[in-house]
Amino acid sequence: MHAVIQYLISIWVPLVCALVIVGVLPLVTGYIVLMERKVMADMQARLGPMRVGPHGLLQPIADAVKLLIKEDIIPDEADKAIFWIAPLISVTAGMLAMSALAIGPWFQIADLNVGLLFIVGISALGIFGIVLGGWSSNSHYSLLGALRSAAQLVSYETAAGMAVVGALLLAGTLSTREIVTAQGDYGTWFIFAAPVGFFIYVVASIAETNRAPFDLPEAESELVAGYMTEYSGFRWALYFLAEYTNMVVVASIATTLFLGGWLRPFAGTPAFNFLDYFPSALMIFVGAYCLYRAPKQPVKVQQLFMMVLGLAFFGVALILAAPLIGRVNDMLPGLKPGLHGAFWFLLKVGSYIYLFMWLRFTFPRYRFDQLMRLGWQFLIPLSIVNVMGIGLALVLHRQWGWSHWTAFPLTTALTLLVAGWLGWAGEKKDKEHVFVGES
C-alpha cells in the first residue's frame, strides 16, 4: 500500500492531467458545440443561441443539464447490454487516445515510444461504439448508419495512416513530443515539406470523424440520425461527446504532425519574437470585447457575468505575459514553453476544428459510392505516391546533397502531378458512369 502511495506521488503530473482531461473535456466539448453553432449562425446570417447567458455563453451547461435529466429510453427490441455499452466504448476510446497527446511540453499524461500510433490505433477503436450502437438498436436507420460508418472507416483509415507515414518519414520517431521537437530542429513545420500529406490527412480525418461533407453515418436528411436514431438523453450526449472528442484528437494529431505542435510560428527566427506577445494580446482583446459588450446586456446578472468574464480573460493574459518578464523567466525557465506552448497548441487545434466547421457549412454531402470512390481511387493511391515522394526528397537531400528548397518542391510538384492525373482519370471514369438520358 505504501509503495502504491509512493508511486502515485511520483506520477502526480500525469494523474492531474488525466483528471483534468476527464473533468474538463465534457465542458470543452460543450463549448465546441456552442462555437459550432455560433460559427454556423455567423455564416448563415443569423445570431445563433442568444438566450441562455449573455450571447448564449451558458447554453452548453443548460444543454448538459437537460440531457442528463431526460428520460432514459432503451427500445424494447434492442440488444440491451450492447445498447448500454456502445456509447461508453466510443467515449472511452476517444478520451483514452488523448492520453498520449502532448499539449505543450508540460501537459502530457504519458510520453510513449509509440505515441502517435497509440493515438491513431486507440481512437480507431471508437468506431466499434458506433457500429455496435447502430446494430443493437434494431432499427433500419441505425443499421444503415452503422454499416456506412464501418465502410467509411475502413476506406479512410488507410489513407490517413499513409498520410501519417509521410510526416513520420520526416520526423523519424513515433513519440508525439519528439515529433514536435523534430519540427523545431528542421526549422519548418512539416506542412510545408509535405503539403499533399496534410491535405490527405485533412480529408481523411474529416471522414474518420464522420463530419460533413462525409457525415453519411448520421446523415440527417437520409437516415434521420443514422446510428444514433434510437439514442436519446444522456446516451445520445455521450455519442456527441465522443464525436467532438474525436475531432479534438484528429485536430491534435494534425497539429502535432503537420502544424508544429506547440511551437510558435517562426519559432527559430528572432525577428519574429514579437509574436511572443500575441497570446497576451489576444486575451486582452477578448477580455476588452467582453467588457465592451457588458453594459449592453439586458439583465444585471448578465452584465456582471460579462464583466467577470472580461476580467478573467485579463487574468489569463497576465498569466501568459508573466514569463515574458525577464526575472520571472529566470526563476521559472520552464514557464514560457509550458504556458505558451499550450496556448499555441490549443490555438492550432481550434483553427483546425474551425476548418472542419467551415467545410461543413459550405459543402453538400457526398453520396456513399462517391465517398468510397474518393477514398479508394483518389486518396489511397495519392497517399502512397506521397510517401514515395517524401522518401525521394529525403534521399535527394541526404544522399545527393540537394537543398531542401529544391528537393521538397520538386517532389511535391511530382505528387501534385499524380494527384491531377488521378483526378482527371476519376473524372473521366465518372462521366462513363453517369447515364445520360437521350432526350
Add this chain to the structure above:
Amino acid sequence: MLDQIVFYFFAALAAISAVLVVTRRNIVQCAIFLITALLATAGIFLQLHAEFLFIVQVILYAGGIMVLFVFVIMLINLDISLHQAQYNRQWWLGLLLALVVGAHLILAVAVGRSVLPFGEPAPATMLEPSTQIVGRTLFGEYMLPFEIASILLLVAMIGAVVMAKKKV
C-alpha cells in the same frame, strides 16, 4: 508482484473471452468477446515491453474485427442462428479432443521445463527503443521475407477479387 497481478488479469481476460467467443450464440457478441480477447493479448505484449507489437495488435485487429463484424451482418441471418444449436452432435468428441490436446500441452510444458531447450524469457527491462529495434530487424536480417510479404499481400489481393468477382 504488481506485474504478476497484471499478467494474470490479462491472461484470465483473454482466456475467458476466448471461451465466450466459441460458446455465445449471438454472433455479434462473439465478435465483441473476440475484440476483448485480442486486446487482452495486446496487454500481455505490452507487459513484455513489446510496445510496437502491442499497438500493431490493436490497430490490425480492430480493423480486422470491424470487417468481420460487417461480414456477420452480411452473411448471417441472426434470427435463425440464435435458434440453432451451436455445436453438432459430435460436441463431446470435440471436448474430448480439446482435453487431450490440453493435457498434452500441459505435459509438454511440465516435462519440457527440464528437458526441452526453452528460449530466454522475455526481458523484464525496457528494450529501448522498441519500434526502432523491430524496424532494424525487419529491414536488416529479414529484408527478403519483408519483400516477399508484399507478394503475399498481392496474392491475397488478387485472390479476394477472383473469388468475389465471377467475370474477371
Add this chain to the structure above:
Amino acid sequence: MADERIPFATHAESTVLGADEIVLNMGPQHPSTHGVLRVKLRLDGEKVIGSECVIGYLHRGVEKIAEHRSYQQFAPYVDRMDYVAAVSNGLGYCEAVEKLLGAEAPPRARVIRVILTELQRIASHLFWLGTHALDIGALTPLFYCLREREEILKIFEKYCGARLTTHAFRIGGLQYEAYDELEKDVERFCKPFDKRVDEYESLLTENRIWVGRTKGIGILTAAEAIDYGASGPVIRASGVKWDIRKAMPYAAYDQYKFEIPTGKNGDTYDRYIVRLEEMRQSRLICLQAIENIPAGPIMGKVGKVLKPPPGEVYHAIEAPKGELGYYIVSDGTTQPYRVRIRPPSLINLEAFDKMIRGHLVADVVAIIGTLDIVLGEVDR
C-alpha cells in the same frame, strides 16, 4: 415499359450473396420527405429496387369542402393546398370562377396579380432551393434563401396583412388596393435579386459534390415526362418547352417578355438549373410589370352573390410547381357542384418510382426534393 437505360437490378434475386431484401419506410415522420409523404423503399443494401409512395396523411377533403361553400367562401381554402405558393393557388381559382361567370378582372387587377404571383413564384422557388440544398446536405443556402423570401413575405404582409396564406385575390379582381409603395418595394427586392441568385449559384452550381449528387440522378426523358403528365420545371428540365404562361396566356402574361428555360437531360441538376433561371425570369417579369401598372378599378363587374350559369370549366395556370388546374362544375346555384383540382405536385410525384429505381438511398431525398412537392397539395 421495358427500360434498358438503367443497368441495375430491379429484383432481389440478383443481390450479392443472396441477401434479404429490406423494406425501409421513409416518412411520414422524416426530416426530408417534405411533409408527411411516406415512401416505402425496397432496398438491396443501399440500392433502391422499388418504391411506393403512400399519400393521404394530410388529406382534408378540400374538393369536398368546396361543394358546401359558396364560390367566394371557398377561395381561402385553396391557399392551404400549396401553402408555400398560396397566391398562385388563389389566382388559379379566381380565374377559373371568373371564366365560369364570363367575367373578367380589370387591367389594373391583372397586372398586380402578375406581380404578386411572380413574387410568389420566386418565394416558392427560394423555399424549394433552400430545402433541396439542405436535403443534399448543404446547410447554408437555406438561410440565404429564407432571407430573401422574407422580403417577399413582407411585401405580401404589407399588401394584405398575411404572409403565408394570403388570400390576396378576389373573384373578379383584387381583395385589396395596392398599397402606395408596392412598386418601390418590389423594385427594391428585384433589382439586386439576380446578384443573390448568383450567390446561391456560387455555393452550389459548380460545386463538385453538388454536381456529383445531382447530375444523372432521377432522369426523366422528354417522352417519359409527357407520358407521366409532368408539368412545370420538371417537364421543362426534360427539354419540353411547355409553359402555360406562354402557351395559353392568362392574367396579363401576354404583355411581358420572358424566356422559358429548359434543360437537356431531365436530371436533378437540370431541374435545379431550370428553377434558378425561372427565378431570374420572374424577376424580369416583375420589373417589367411595375413599370406600368394601369390605373383604374380593381374589381370587375361581378355580383355580390356569385351565381354562375350551369356549365363546366377547366382553367389551368402555371403555378411554381407546374400546371395547377381547376375543373369546376356549376349547377347554377351559389355553390359549386363539383370542384376538381389538378395539383402539379401529385402528378409530378407519380414519376418518382420511375426516377428512383437503381439509385441509392441518398438519391431518394435528392429526387423528392427536386420534384418540389408540397404535401398539402398532393393530399388536398
Add this chain to the structure above:
Amino acid sequence: MPTQYIPIFIFAALAAAFPAVTLVIFRLIRPTPVAVGAKLKPYECGVEAEGDTRGRYSVRFYIVAILFVIFDVETTFLFPWAVLFSTREEGFRLEPVFALASMFVFLGILIIGYIWLFRKGALEWV
C-alpha cells in the same frame, strides 16, 4: 509493464468510469422511464417496421473489406520503415538509398496489384 503505461491505465479506468458513473448516478435524478408502447418501438418514421433488421443484409463490401485488411497490414509495415528512415537513435538509421529502394520494391508490387484492381473495377462500390 513499461512504467509510462501505468498512468494510461489509470486514465483508461477514469475515462471509462466517468460516463458510466454519470449514467448511473443521474438515474437517481432522472424520471424513471415509464415509456410504453410506440415509444419503445424502433423508429421507422412513425409506422410499423416491415421486416426485421436481423436478417442478411447486402453490403457490397467483400472486396473493399479484404483490401482494407491488406492495406492496413501494408501501412503497418510502413510505420517502422518511416521511423527508421530518419530516426535519431544511434545506429538505427537506414542508409537512405537502400531504404528507399527496399520500400519502392515493396510498394511497387502493391501498386501493380492496385492498378490491376483498378482496371478490373474492383474498387467500385456498386
